[in-house]
Each structure stands twice: as C-alpha cells, then as structure tokens.
Amino acid sequence: MxxxxxxxxxxxxxxxxxxxxxxxxxxxxxxxxxxxxxxxxxxxxxxxxxxxxxxxxxxxxxxxxxxxxxxxxxxxxxxxxxxxxxxxxxxxxxxxxxxxxxxxxxxxxxxxxxxxxxxxxxxxxxxxxxxxxxxxxxxxxxxxxxxxxxxxxxxxxxxxxxxxxxxxxxxxxxxxxxxxxxxxxxxxxxxxxxxxxxxxxxxxxxxxxxxxxWDVPFFDVNLLKSWLKRCEDCHGSLCAGEETEKMSLPAGFRVIDTHENKIVQLEGSFRYVALSYMWKVGPDNNFQLEKDNVASLEEPHSLEVVQLPNIVADAIALCRDLGERYLWIDRLCIVQDDIVGKLDQINAMDAIYRSASFTIIGALDTRDDIGLPGYAGRPRHPSIWWPAYKPEVESQGIRCGEIMSDFINPTLWNRRGWTFQERLLSRRSIFITHHQVIYECFQDEAMELLTWATHEESSGDEASGALGSFTRGVIESEPFEYRIWGNISLLDYCRWVFDYTSRQLSNRGDALNAFNGVSNVLERALNSPMLFCIPEKSMASCLFWDCFGPFSHQGEVYDVPSWSWVSSSKAVGYGSLDSRRSIDREFFDIVSIVYFYFQDPNGGLRKLDVEERWVKHGVTIQELSERGELPTLSGKHIPAEWRTNEDWKECPQNPWIARKHEELGPDIRGSAALFPGCLVFNTTVASLRIGQLIAGGYPTEVTDAPLIDKNDNYVGNIRNMDRGWIAAHCSRDGIQKWYEIVVITSGLDDYSLRKRLGFEKRHSEMWVLHVMMVERLPCKQFVARRIGVGKVIMSRWKDCNPRWETVILC
Incomplete structure (x- = not known):
C-alpha cells in the first residue's frame, strides 16, 4: 500500500x-x-x-x-x-x-x-x-x-x-x-x-x-408554545382523536392546579397536561400523595412547602409557563396507599393519557433526580456528548427521519415498562431529552435543533419555530411507530407485545398492570375482550408467542397463567424472532380444530368466542364438518386439492372429528375451578422425545429442538430453545425422556419451506399442526403448564400414537 x-x-x-x-x-x-x-x-x-x-x-x-x-x-x-x-x-x-x-x-x-x-x-x-x-x-x-x-x-x-x-x-x-x-x-x-x-x-x-x-444550553418555552399552537390550528381533531371525546376519566381523578399549587378534583370539562417520567430509585425525595396528606395537599400553595422531586417541580413550572393550569402526575394525583382506588386509576391509563391535551415526557437516560434538562437553570450536555447526527453529504443537512430513533428510543426512559403505554397512548408529546426538545403528534414531528441555525437570522413568527422545524406529514411519512392512528390490527398488537416485553420493570409483578391501558384500547379496536393481555377472538393464533429459550415463569406475577406472555420473564415475539417488527401475515392464516373454554376468575367456566378459520377463509369448524370436501385454496406452493382432502381425512384431529369433541366432560368444571384463569380444551396429545442436535452448522445460542417419535423418526420441532436445555433434555444412551405435546391449531408451513418442499416433491409435508410442549402436573385431570411452542408435520401425527384428552392449561 x-x-x-x-x-x-x-x-x-x-x-x-x-x-x-x-x-x-x-x-x-x-x-x-x-x-x-x-x-x-x-x-x-x-x-x-x-x-x-x-x-x-x-x-x-x-x-x-x-x-x-x-x-x-x-x-x-x-x-x-x-x-x-x-x-x-x-x-x-x-x-x-x-x-x-x-x-x-x-x-x-x-x-x-x-x-x-x-x-x-x-x-x-x-x-x-x-x-x-x-x-x-x-x-x-x-x-x-x-x-x-x-x-x-x-x-x-x-x-x-x-x-x-x-x-x-x-x-x-x-x-x-x-x-x-x-x-x-x-x-x-x-x-x-x-x-x-x-x-x-x-x-x-x-x-x-x-x-x-457552539451549544444551546436552554430551550425556549415560546418555541414549544408555537408547536402546540400550530398543531391545534392546523390539525385540530385529527390529533385529538374522536374517541377521546367519549372517554370518561376514573372516579377520584385528581390534577395539580399549577396556579394555586395544590391538588384538586374538578367537575365538568377541563383541559389538562400529563407527565411521563421515571421515579427515582431509593427512598429519598419520593414525596407522594397518600391517605394522610390528601386533605392538606388540597389547600392552596400546599405544594410549595413540601420537598418535591426536581422533575416534578420543573414539570409544574413548565406547565404554568406554557399557559396550562392543570397537570396530572401519577405520584401526586393517585393516592398511592389506596389499593382499590389506585388500581382503578391504573386500569384507566388509556383514558388519562388519551384525554390529556399533551404529555410532557422526561425522556432521560438516568433515574437520578436531575430535573428537566434545558429548563429552570439546568443547562444541557455539550454537543460532544450528543448522539451523533447522520448527515447527508450532498445536501449538507441532517437526516431528520432518524432523529427520533437516535435521541429518544435508546434512552432509559424508553426502555422502562410503564413508559411504553404512556408513549403509545399520548396524542401529543413534548420529549425533553438531555440534548434537545422534540415534539410529536399524529401529523407531524418538530425538533428544536432545526431552529437553532436559523432563529438568530429570522424575526417574527419564523423565530418562534415555524422555519423548518416541522419535518414530515402523515401523508409523506411511514406509519408512526408509537402512535395509535387509524385501524389497529393484530400486526400492531404483535409489534407492541415485543416492544413492551423487551423493556424493564422494577417490579415484575406490574407486568399486567403496565399494559392495561393498551389492553383497553385493543379491546375497542379489535372488538374483543382481552384475557391476560391476549385478544379472545384471536386466542388460537396468539397463544403462539415465542421467547428465546424455554418458558421461564415470572415468580412475581401472581395469578397469571403460563399460556399468557405476561407470565414470561423473557422478551416475547410473534412469528420469526429475527424479524418481529415485520411479521408474515400468513402467521394468522390458521386452521381451527380446537374449541377453547376459559375459567373466568370472576365467574365460571365459559366457552370463548374465538374466530374460527380455514387459512384465509372465515369458516367455522361446524361448517367444515358438514362439508365433504375442504375449501379450495389458491396461490403458489399450495398442495393440490385432492391431496389436501386426503391428508386431512387421515389426520387424527381434523374438522370432522374436532366437531365431535366440542363439549367438555361433566367432571371438568370442578377441576377447572381449582385453576382460575386456565384454558380448557379437548385435543389430541402425544408423548414425544427431544432428539440430539446434529453437529456442524453455524452455532447459535438457541435453535429448534427436534421432536422424534418412538421409532426415532423426526416429526417436528419446538422453536427457539437453549442448546444447553436441549442437551439436558434429549434422549441418549438408552435413556428415554418423554414430553407431552398438545395440538392447538393447524395451518400451512412457512412459504419458504413450502417452496423447498414443492421442489423436492414432498407436498404431503406442507400441512403442519401447531403444537405446544407442556409440563404435566401430578393431577387426576390433564393439568399442564406451557414450556414452548412448535410444529409437527401433520401427515406424521398419526404415527405418534396421539390420544384425545381434555387439557387444563394453567
């Protein structure tokens, strides 16, 4: 060289x-x-x-x-x-x-x-x-x-x-x-x-x-005002959302009166701001609303004589400077030692954040009580400590579309569990970071840094942030990652589950409560009750969440069954774990072959209203059982119609047989009542073994665990299990270890695999049964807990000696 x-x-x-x-x-x-x-x-x-x-x-x-x-x-x-x-x-x-x-x-x-x-x-x-x-x-x-x-x-x-x-x-x-x-x-x-x-x-x-x-140590409150005014003038109800007008706030809802510095309960319609932030770790400076100080804090100027966390005091002052009188902050507006009242407020987080005029967000990277950077005499970090901009060489400008992900997504605030729904549910957000202030609504984004190079050479309205501060509109942009906008689909739900479960919770027992606000929104959007954060109508497909390695239960999450992802101590995803944010739509193209019942903790055993399907057709199990031939499918790499009918009629669990196993036995209700929140269903069960992994190939921490039958034939796999777990649980050297595999749904295998199977003339292997590996508890009935999920080649299920059982999945 x-x-x-x-x-x-x-x-x-x-x-x-x-x-x-x-x-x-x-x-x-x-x-x-x-x-x-x-x-x-x-x-x-x-x-x-x-x-x-x-x-x-x-x-x-x-x-x-x-x-x-x-x-x-x-x-x-x-x-x-x-x-x-x-x-x-x-x-x-x-x-x-x-x-x-x-x-x-x-x-x-x-x-x-x-x-x-x-x-x-x-x-x-x-x-x-x-x-x-x-x-x-x-x-x-x-x-x-x-x-x-x-x-x-x-x-x-x-x-x-x-x-x-x-x-x-x-x-x-x-x-x-x-x-x-x-x-x-x-x-x-x-x-x-x-x-x-x-x-x-x-x-x-x-x-x-x-x-x-050159640094800008403090932000301009007037700039923030201009963003809010522009949104209200130009977007109006588009950012307010129609449903927020119909929401009712929970009983006992309180706000801070920033003019009189006290806690108040208001009647009628009123405008307020919400705060999203992280509580400081440790007992110091954690003043909060409790039963014994409610009355005193309702007195004018009472908040001036107590020691508030810096971020709370700053938020109250900023709200007042922005011209807003009322502010909602959880620690001062929820009576923290009122167990019943606190739960009512937590269950209404969707109404609280969706009804707020906007949310002030302390998107910080520390839980130390540093206040709001850039405000109230708290200068921000110099630019050498900022996340690096990604400039465009030709235009010599910055890549505006990546600012949000670079400045907000990596923060500790955005990695906390409770803040997920606070970000998702807010209709307008002012993100105050260590480095700059960013505004986001349903229609636009605005960034403080886009005004710094121009505000000193401008005058009038341009100096207030109208000059180049807004970067995109909803028509030109990609869908907002953290916005409830338009129709909410199961794909949105799956993305949200992965994002939420990848976050941290100080108390793992909050895993259910910290998602309740999102669950309320999903109930309305999907027109389906949410059972432990899973939509009832889509129960069959949404049971197939994945995590890296075998299921590990969160001991702190009480009364949550193992079939719900809320019980998992690991991050959870749907579909391919390598592309959780771009889930294949075929993931929801299932075949219904099981009737589900639910032991309601607040009631008895009831049959679930689960949407029944035949791949892309909305056909019930009963309708399929009354037909001699199954519905025709179209598309590439689909098995022929005659082969589909032949393979399904030979399967021990098909729509004709499943229809006969709709009802539960008379003794099941008593057994199910012992396990509140359990799922109960009739299905086929087989005892299979874990096979040894073949040496070679690219080593990864997790891989699919092969399932083999009594004749040592490969029949399927359990997805994404630890290699160490597979080595400890596989059968070898004459030691046979058997595990219970239960059928949940069925469907066509992944498109890429079907393409390969078609090339190899193995069309009978294109249909698979979606199965769950369970740990059976020592009970008279088949009571079990989830271990993992996977698939079995449908044409090989009959060789696994399956038997019909009533499974109580708790």
Whole structure:
C-alpha cells in the first residue's frame, strides 16, 4: 500500500474536496491566530456555499470535505482554534475509549468530515435550501455548523520483512494513488458531531475572525408554545382523536392546579397536561400523595412547602409557563396507599393519557433526580456528548427521519415498562431529552435543533419555530411507530407485545398492570375482550408467542397463567424472532380444530368466542364438518386439492372429528375451578422425545429442538430453545425422556419451506399442526403448564400414537 504525498505547506494532512477546486479557498486573508495552515480551508466563507443554490452551477453546488489527522499532529497545532476544539473533544472521550490508552497517538487518527448544518438541506420538492448565515451584525456573518468526527486506530504498518515502519501517519486508497477514491480505514472507535460557531468578516475578503464551540444550553418555552399552537390550528381533531371525546376519566381523578399549587378534583370539562417520567430509585425525595396528606395537599400553595422531586417541580413550572393550569402526575394525583382506588386509576391509563391535551415526557437516560434538562437553570450536555447526527453529504443537512430513533428510543426512559403505554397512548408529546426538545403528534414531528441555525437570522413568527422545524406529514411519512392512528390490527398488537416485553420493570409483578391501558384500547379496536393481555377472538393464533429459550415463569406475577406472555420473564415475539417488527401475515392464516373454554376468575367456566378459520377463509369448524370436501385454496406452493382432502381425512384431529369433541366432560368444571384463569380444551396429545442436535452448522445460542417419535423418526420441532436445555433434555444412551405435546391449531408451513418442499416433491409435508410442549402436573385431570411452542408435520401425527384428552392449561 502506498503512502499519500504530504504537502510541506500544510503538514501530513490529506483533504478531499467534493465539487470544488482548491483555488476557491486560497484567495483573501485569514487570521493565523485563529486558523492554522492545516485548517486553512475553514478560513473562507466560500466553504459554506453561502450563494443562493439556484445561482450556483450544478457541478459546484456542494462543498464537503474530508480530512485525516493523527492526534499527535493535532496536538502540535495548539495555536489553531479549530485544532484545539477538536482535540479537546477527543480528550474528553479518552476515558470512554478502552483502546486509546494503549495506542500511540501517532496511530490514532481522526476522520473529519464537513461542514454540515442543522437543517434538512432540501425542501419537500428536493430543492436545495439557501443558507445565508446570521447577518444581524453588519460587521460579521455568523455560520453555525457541525463536523462529523470519527476516531480510528491505525494498525502498525509493516515492512517487507514484517517489521514495523517508522512512519507516523499514512492513509491508503484502493488504487494506491488517486486521493479522490474512498479511503480504506480500520473500524471506527467513536463517532461524534460537535457544533461550532464560525464568525467571518462582512467585507470583500469574508475571512474567518472567530471560532468557538457552539451549544444551546436552554430551550425556549415560546418555541414549544408555537408547536402546540400550530398543531391545534392546523390539525385540530385529527390529533385529538374522536374517541377521546367519549372517554370518561376514573372516579377520584385528581390534577395539580399549577396556579394555586395544590391538588384538586374538578367537575365538568377541563383541559389538562400529563407527565411521563421515571421515579427515582431509593427512598429519598419520593414525596407522594397518600391517605394522610390528601386533605392538606388540597389547600392552596400546599405544594410549595413540601420537598418535591426536581422533575416534578420543573414539570409544574413548565406547565404554568406554557399557559396550562392543570397537570396530572401519577405520584401526586393517585393516592398511592389506596389499593382499590389506585388500581382503578391504573386500569384507566388509556383514558388519562388519551384525554390529556399533551404529555410532557422526561425522556432521560438516568433515574437520578436531575430535573428537566434545558429548563429552570439546568443547562444541557455539550454537543460532544450528543448522539451523533447522520448527515447527508450532498445536501449538507441532517437526516431528520432518524432523529427520533437516535435521541429518544435508546434512552432509559424508553426502555422502562410503564413508559411504553404512556408513549403509545399520548396524542401529543413534548420529549425533553438531555440534548434537545422534540415534539410529536399524529401529523407531524418538530425538533428544536432545526431552529437553532436559523432563529438568530429570522424575526417574527419564523423565530418562534415555524422555519423548518416541522419535518414530515402523515401523508409523506411511514406509519408512526408509537402512535395509535387509524385501524389497529393484530400486526400492531404483535409489534407492541415485543416492544413492551423487551423493556424493564422494577417490579415484575406490574407486568399486567403496565399494559392495561393498551389492553383497553385493543379491546375497542379489535372488538374483543382481552384475557391476560391476549385478544379472545384471536386466542388460537396468539397463544403462539415465542421467547428465546424455554418458558421461564415470572415468580412475581401472581395469578397469571403460563399460556399468557405476561407470565414470561423473557422478551416475547410473534412469528420469526429475527424479524418481529415485520411479521408474515400468513402467521394468522390458521386452521381451527380446537374449541377453547376459559375459567373466568370472576365467574365460571365459559366457552370463548374465538374466530374460527380455514387459512384465509372465515369458516367455522361446524361448517367444515358438514362439508365433504375442504375449501379450495389458491396461490403458489399450495398442495393440490385432492391431496389436501386426503391428508386431512387421515389426520387424527381434523374438522370432522374436532366437531365431535366440542363439549367438555361433566367432571371438568370442578377441576377447572381449582385453576382460575386456565384454558380448557379437548385435543389430541402425544408423548414425544427431544432428539440430539446434529453437529456442524453455524452455532447459535438457541435453535429448534427436534421432536422424534418412538421409532426415532423426526416429526417436528419446538422453536427457539437453549442448546444447553436441549442437551439436558434429549434422549441418549438408552435413556428415554418423554414430553407431552398438545395440538392447538393447524395451518400451512412457512412459504419458504413450502417452496423447498414443492421442489423436492414432498407436498404431503406442507400441512403442519401447531403444537405446544407442556409440563404435566401430578393431577387426576390433564393439568399442564406451557414450556414452548412448535410444529409437527401433520401427515406424521398419526404415527405418534396421539390420544384425545381434555387439557387444563394453567
């Protein structure tokens, strides 16, 4: 690999410029006390493309560059303001770079890209936006921009003899000579996007006269007001939602009167704001509403004489500054030691958050009581600690669509269980992060950072945030990930389950309560009761949730049966665990062959109203049993009609036989009553063994556990089980371990597998039975708990010696 030439005038630094030539930046004057020869490119305002976009030639529309410099080189240029700022950023990161302490500074390289700006760069018609800079001072032009800094560690170069060379710094290209090629660089240790304020003289030279790091420590409350006003004026009921007008708040609903600083109960219609935040860990500063202080806190100014958590005090003050009188905060509006009343409030979280005018969200990454960053004298983190922006090289702007996921989704607040429904149920949200404020409603998103580079050069309404602050509308955008918008489907439900179960709960016993608000919404949207967070109408398919490894029950979740995902101590998903957010719609194309009953904890045993199907047809078991031939299916890789009828008639559990096993035996009700919340159903059961895994292949922590019958034939599998669990439970060396496998539903195998089976002429294996592996309890009746789910090839079920049983799944 060849080393690039070093320019003696600039030192060993390579600069790659796009769409411009060097002579564009070498005229005029530059202050050497501010900028060094190596950084001379920043000395002239032409690097920022300050001309109107339409006046520039197409070939000269962009000026972005990339520089490489070692830490050793930057340290030598301590008189340069740019070098000093960049080096200061690196030194702040050193404690968080495990490789830096053992790496020579001559081999630690910074890749510096820029300039980039805090705007999208393009308007909705994909035309370049003009950038004029701040010209409020007639003597100067101020440009606010950011750089993308990547820290890389170069491996020691080798000589032909294999020894290290003495060169301090080198960069190679694929061609070895052409400096315009993409550089081959080692993996990046860290990426950051610090911001800078560049001040240029407003004369003919337009030379750089000042460089300083640029941060916005506090947010502007008026900007937040402008977002809310725009939403109310432009969106109206679209963001309010029709159903919120019909919701009734729970009995005993209280709010904080921010004008009189007290707790109140109001009658009639009123407007209020909600708060979503994380409670501080530990007993300190956790003041809350309790039975013995309700009366005193209803007195005017009572909240002024108690010690409130900083985030609560800040939220009350911010609500007042936003012109809102009433605020709902759980710890001060729910009587925490009133067990019955508290449960009523928790069960109405959907009404509370959906009825709020908007929600203030403390989307923070700590549970320490730091208050609301950027407000009430609490400055925010400098930009070097922010999540890195993802700039667009051509437009020199930021990728607005990724800001939400970069700044909010990774936070500790968004990883907590209770906050899931608070985010999902809120119709308008003001996210206050460590770094910036973001607004989201049903129609738009707005970001504080999109106003920073423009507010000082604007006036009037533009300064309040109307200039470029909103980034998208519902027509142009993808569906909001955390929004209840339009029709809610089972696909939404499955995505929400995965998101929720992937989060943390301090008290695992809250797993059911923290989803109750979402369950209430789902009941209305799906027109189905929710049984332990599973929709009754879709019980057959929604029993097939997956988790990595065998089912592990949450001991703290009392009275929740094992068939509900609420009981799982692990994250749960539906469909392929590798793509939980893009579930194949065929997952719901099942064949109903079981009647389900439910032991209601508040009543007796009742038959469930489960939607019965034949793949894509809404056909009941009774209707199928009255037909001589099964409904015809269409599509690719579907077994022929004659084969389907033949295979199903040979199966020990088919619609004709299942119809005869609809009713339960007379002794079942007494047994089921001993297990509140259990599912009861008649089905076929077989005792099968776990087979040993075949050596080879790509090793993974979890894999499918093969099921084998008494003749050692493979008949199916149980999905996503730990390899260690399989090794401990498989049959080997004459030791036979049998496990109970019960049939729940049936359907066609996955499309990709059917395609392969069709190519191999194995059409009879396209139909499968969806089964559950259970642990049978020592009871007279077949009482069992869930272990895992999987499938059995339907044509091989008859060889497994299945028997009809009444299963009580608890």
């Amino acid at each position: 060849d080393e690039l030439d070093q320019n003696p005038a600039t030192g060993p630094l390579d600069t790659v410029e796009c769409g411009t030539s060097d002579d564009r930046h070498t005229s005029g004057r530059s202050n050497s006390l501010i900028i060094c020869p190596r950084c001379r490119i920043w000395g002239y305002i032409s690097i920022h493309n300050m001309d109107e976009p339409k006046s520039r030639p197409e070939s000269d529309r962009f000026t972005t560059m990339r520089q490489y410099a070692s830490i050793e080189q930057l340290a030598k240029e301590h008189q340069c303001a740019m070098c000093v700022s960049i080096l200061a950023s690196y030194r702040a990161w050193i404690p968080y770079l495990p490789n830096a302490s053992s790496w020579p500074t001559s081999r630690i390289v910074l890749e510096i890209s820029g300039p980039f700006y805090l705007d999208p760069g393009l308007d909705p018609s994909a035309k370049l936006l003009p950038r004029r800079g701040d010209r409020s001072n007639p003597d100067h032009i101020v440009v606010r921009m950011f750089l993308r800094l990547e820290v890389k560690g170069l491996p020691p170069p080798k000589t032909e003899a294999g020894n290290e060379t003495s060169e301090q710094f080198f960069v190679t290209t694929p061609s070895g000579n052409d400096p315009t090629d993409e550089f081959r660089m080692p993996p990046t240790w860290l990426v950051a996007t610090p911001r800078f304020k560049m001040t240029y003289s407003n004369d003919e030279a337009k030379a750089l006269v000042g460089v300083e790091e």
